[in-house]
Amino acid sequence: MASYRIRQYREQDYDAVRTLFARGILEHAPAGYRHILRSARAQLGLLVLFAAVRAAAGYWVLGLAAVALALAATWPVVRSFSTSYVQEALCTDLCDISTSYLRAPDSCFWVAEAGGSVVGMVAVAPAQDPAERGVALELKRMSVSKDYRGRGISKALCGEVLRFARARGYGAVVLSTSMVQVAAQRLYEGQGFKKVGTFSPSLLGSLLCFQIFHYRCDLPGGTAAPPR
Numbered sequence: 117m118a119s120y121r122i123r124q125y126r127e128q129d130y131d132a133v134r135t136l137f138a139r140g141i142l143e144h145a146p147a148g149y150r151h152i153l154r155s156a157r158a159q160l161g162l163l164v165l166f167a168a169v170r171a172a173a174g175y176w177v178l179g180l181a182a183v184a185l186a187l188a189a190t191w192p193v194v195r196s197f198s199t200s201y202v203q204e205a206l207c208t209d210l211c212d213i214s215t216s217y218l219r220a221p222d223s224c225f226w227v228a229e230a231g232g233s234v235v236g237m238v239a240v241a242p243a244q245d246p247a248e249r250g251v252a253l254e255l256k257r258m259s260v261s262k263d264y265r266g267r268g269i270s271k272a273l274c275g276e277v278l279r280f281a282r283a284r285g286y287g288a289v290v291l292s293t294s295m296v297q298v299a300a301q302r303l304y305e306g307q308g309f310k311k312v313g314t315f316s317p318s319l320l321g322s323l324l325c326f327q328i329f330h331y332r333c334d335l336p337g338g339t340a341a342p343p344r
Contacts, residue, residue, distance in 0.1 A: 120230040120236070120264070122227070122272055122276055123227060123229060124224065125213055125218065125226065129227050129234050132227075133213065133227065133237050134210055136237055136261060137202070137210060137237065138202045138206070140259035140260070140261075141202050141259075142202065144198060145194060145195045145197075145198045147296040148198070149194045153190075158190075165182055166179040166182065166183050194326075197326060205257070210257070213225055216239075217239050217240075220241065222241070222284055222286075223242070224240050225237070225239045228269045228273060230264060235263070235264040236261065236270070237258070238255065238257060238258045238277060239255075239256045240255055240281065240289075243290050248288070251288060252281075252286060252288040252289060252332070253277070253280070253286050254289070255291040258273060270300075271303065274307050278307065278333065278335065281335060282335050286335060287334060288333060290332045290333075291304065291309070292328050292329065293329055294327070294328055295314075295327045295329060305331075309332060310331065310333070311329055313329075314330065315327065315330070
């Protein structure tokens with residue numbers, strides 16, 4: 117028997133939901149930092165920096181110091197991707213959750229509750245892409261507390277969104293997730309989502325090889341997919 121239950125969001129969940137979302141996003145920043153440092157572009161840049169400083173100063177120690185400074189300066193830049201995303205969400209749809217998801221058409225917000233506490237969350241709303249409007253709903257704000265992962269909560273929350281979309285005759289559910297959220301990618305692919313595109317959130321993100329993946333799950337019996 118499941119040790120949690122899925123229910124619709126209530127106003128008393130407000131602080132718990134916002135905290136859960138922020139923690140869930142920020143915990144991926146170290147993985148993003150490691151990914152960027154493993155990229156060929158970053159490693160080449162650090163090598164060029166080391167060689168240039170060593171050649172100019174004549175000391176390899178100064179070259180290493182320059183690399184260390186570059187690594188230290190890169191961390192807050194990488195973390196800013198997560199913090200800016202969190203701040204944008206908290207100031208927009210997660211600022212007034214009931215208005216954004218419970219009183220808006222074809223939208224909803226669910227939480228997973230265990231032991232009287234909110235341990236998971238997910239939302240659904242009309243797709244932001246104009247080409248998908250009227251055809252697909254968008255899964256948003258998926259997050260599960262670290263202490264409650266591996267219990268099927270994410271799968272159950274995802275299932276709520278898919279059932280909600282089917283019940284309203286939509287032909288697909290779409291979502292976006294970052295390249296470092298590997299567990300989330302496995303979850304979505306296991307639920308029938310397929311990767312349909314990638315993009316970088318900014319020019320800086322492109323330079324740092326940071327990408328966002330687009331996923332889509334086509335639902336049987338729904339509205340026909342838009343032309344591609």
